[in-house]
Amino acid sequence: MDAREMKIKAAEAALAHVEDGMRLGIGTGSTAEEFVRLLAEKVASGFRVEGVPTSERTARLCVELGVPLKSLDELPALDLTVDGADEVDPALRLIKGGGGALLREKIVAAASERMIVIADESKLVDTLGAYALPIEVNPFGLVSTRMAIEKVAARLGLSGELSLRQSGDGEFTTDGGHHIIDASFGRIPDAEALSSELNSIPGVVEHGLFINMAALAIIAGPAGARTLQANR
Ligand code: 5RP
Numbered sequence: 001m002d003a004r005e006m007k008i009k010a011a012e013a014a015l016a017h018v019e020d021g022m023r024l025g026i027g028t029g030s031t032a033e034e035f036v037r038l039l040a041e042k043v044a045s046g047f048r049v050e051g052v053p054t055s056e057r058t059a060r061l062c063v064e065l066g067v068p069l070k071s072l073d074e075l076p077a078l079d080l081t082v083d084g085a086d087e088v089d090p091a092l093r094l095i096k097g098g099g100g101a102l103l104r105e106k107i108v109a110a111a112s113e114r115m116i117v118i119a120d121e122s123k124l125v126d127t128l129g130a131y132a133l134p135i136e137v138n139p140f141g142l143v144s145t146r147m148a149i150e151k152v153a154a155r156l157g158l159s160g161e162l163s164l165r166q167s168g169d170g171e172f173t174t175d176g177g178h179h180i181i182d183a184s185f186g187r188i189p190d191a192e193a194l195s196s197e198l199n200s201i202p203g204v205v206e207h208g209l210f211i212n213m214a215a216l217a218i219i220a221g222p223a224g225a226r227t228l229q230a231n232r
Contacts, residue, residue: 001222004034006120007144009220013227014118023109027083028055028064028101031118033060035082040065050075054083054108056175060061072111081112086131086208087124088217092160092230093191097134097208098188100165100174106206107180120229121221129188130210134165135198136174136182145203146181152197153185160184173206178205 001007013033018024018039024038036058043049043066052072054058062069078161081103087095095115096102109115125131137145148161152160164171165180172180188209195209217228 002118003063003122006220006222007031007034007118008038009225010118011038013218013220013225015042016114017080018049018082018117020081024049024051024076024079025078025083025112025115026051026053026058027081027104028058029099031084031085031120033061035118036061036065036067039089040067043067052078052108053171054105055099057099072108076111076118077088078108078112079114081109081115082118083115084110085117085119085123085210086118087125087128088117088214088219089125089128090228092117092208092214092228093128093218094214095128095131095133095208096182096210098131099138100134100172100180102176102208103136103174103176103206104126106210106213109213111211115213117217119217119219121219124219125189127189128191128209129185132163132182132184133188134148136176136178136205136207137181138203138205139179141203142179145201148201148203149181149183149198152182152194152201154192156190156197158185158188158194159228160186176205181208
């Protein structure tokens with residue numbers, strides 16, 4: 001089974017949790033896109049859902065495939081969000097934001113009764129941090145914000161390159177008009193502490209640590225999909 005087939009397996013298993021009439025948060029990334037494709041097939045055969053997309057990219061795919069969309073202001077309380085992740089640890093803490101949509105993804109997940117994460121098994125790790133942590137920052141005062149991130153990291157015994165994400169001919173800009181610093185800390189032993197320290201920096205808009213958000217992770221490997229449950 002190749003990586004795409006594993007993503008489809010995870011997406012199929014997540015679709016089994018979607019009930020007729022649900023208000024759904026719809027994630028971003030290649031795994032979430034497989035979910036959108038399968039969801040669109042169900043919608044075409046009469047299944048009713050209303051989706052809130054977590055990015056302009058996801059919104060475009062949903063429109064193209066006929067998945068009905070609403071804004072989060074129109075549907076401020078959602079039943080379920082299904083989204084991908086860059087890393088998942090055994091407590092279902094996540095690193096997200098590889099696709100640059102972490103702010104909307106976190107807002108949508110927080111507005112949902114439940115979040116299900118879908119991923120192939122390469123995303124499962126013992127400790128978060130091998131994947132560079134995306135930190136969404138306001139373009140104003142970028143240098144100061146970067147220094148503040150370095151200070152926080154040093155206090156927590158973390159170090160590593162902080163690189164401003166690029167795209168095409170300049171800095172990558174998120175749907176919200178912000179930039180992303182990818183922090184290569186290597187290993188994050190205390191994700192909770194890092195999360196709250198980063199949240200205290202004014203120039204940090206949001207970061208890609210999703211803690212206590214996912215209720216289930218559906219992880220697909222060559223033998224099929226298995227479900228991990230959060231112990232909360
Ligand atoms: C986007 C994300 C994605 O969910 C994450 O990057 C995983 O993407 P993929 O399914 O393509 O590996 O957080 O901001």
